[in-house]
Amino acid sequence: MTAEAPLKEVEHELISTALEVEELDVNIFRSKSLWVPAYARGVFGGQVISQALVSATKSVDAAFGLHSLHCYFLTSASPATPILYTVERVRQGRSYVTRVVKAAQKGHIIFVMMCSFQKPEPWQPQYQWVMPNVPPPEACMLEEDRYRQAVNDPALNPKTRAYMGDLAVERARSPIAIKVAKNRWVNEDGSSQYAYWFQARDIPSYEAPYQKCILGYLSDLRLIGTVAQTLGLKGYALASGAQALGMSSTLDHSIYYYSDSFDCGDWLLYVMTASRAGSGRGVAHGQLYTKDGTLVAITSQEGVVRADIRAPPAKL
Incomplete structure (x- = not known):
């Protein structure tokens, strides 16, 4: 080093x-x-x-x-x-x-x-989706604590234990705290949704322009992973063969902001879903809500999401 x-x-x-x-x-x-x-x-x-x-x-x-x-x-x-x-x-x-x-x-x-x-133009009419019902952030566990608990599982192999340990250290040192609010639920249309609480750690009171920059930072956390989760692909040291995630990388990212009065230093609920995957790509969408249920931003992201399987041999 x-x-x-x-x-x-x-x-x-x-x-x-x-x-x-x-x-x-x-x-x-x-x-x-x-x-x-x-x-x-x-x-x-x-x-x-x-x-x-x-x-x-x-x-x-x-x-x-x-x-x-x-x-x-x-x-x-x-x-x-x-x-x-x-x-x-x-x-x-x-x-x-x-x-x-x-x-x-x-x-x-x-x-x-x-x-x-x-x-x-605050005088214009408004509409938004309602925030889903999830446990409050106070009732949820920090991701680093969840990984630390997993490390203590005696059934883990050494490779997986080391992987979980690395993630625990990284999450504890990240400027963004994450808690799982709801790991997965399936809607009537068959789509899977995931929800996380996000909070920027130890930040002063910033004005709206800088809060939007912080939201831009945290908006990239976990989003493309929703595609892999929906496909049932697991990351490094957690699976092998057709169940293993071979590669995940963002191609494009969009954010639409609908509020100038949110604080990333407070908890924001990030609700995510993947609408389509195929040809080694996938699309995920997200909504970010304040604790009082105000929808402050909407995100979309497409990325490379490949299972760890080889293409069939080319025909001669």
Whole structure:
């Protein structure tokens, strides 16, 4: 381990430093820290989304609030090189503002995001889905505690025990606390849903623009995993053959924001479902609610989700 590595690990424990970017010039920003989750192929996608959002937000008048983003992950980001974010001011309208952010490493574009900001119109009519009935966060267990309990299961093989131990350490040090609210339930239409409580740990009282950047960070946690869960695929050290997850990686991600008055430092309920999987891909959708039931954001994500099975041999 290099001398720099512990510093970056400590930085990742704080959401404020995980999202921080350095302004190099007008519309040009650079990451200060990057984090790779355990057993992942590259930098955590939610961190790239949130750093790009911070960069874009710095170029927009405070009268406009972020209402949506759409992004593509073109290749995995390396933690060894800072990410350079370039903001393009595509449109400056009276009601809506549009920005495009391109993220690059070593001259190659690795990520592209288009985001739109709106002057709020609170006098317009409203509608939302009702939050499902789940146990409150106080009645649910932190994920790191759940993994620690699993490690003590005498029936686990050493490989699985080590895997669970790694996850327990990672979850305890994450800037985002997660609790399982409802592991799985099946709706009348046959769709499976999963629900988690999310909370940014130990954050001060941030204004709405930065709260939306934090939500962008946490929105990437667990979402594409819903596809694997729905398919019955299990991760590293938990299964083999057709039941094993061979690869999972985000292709694109969208968020629609419908509130300027939520606090990621309080618990948010993230309800997830996977609507389709096939051809090594899958689509997941999510809704984020405050504890009082206000639907503050809606997410969609498509990713590569492959079982650990080989393609049949090509016909000659």
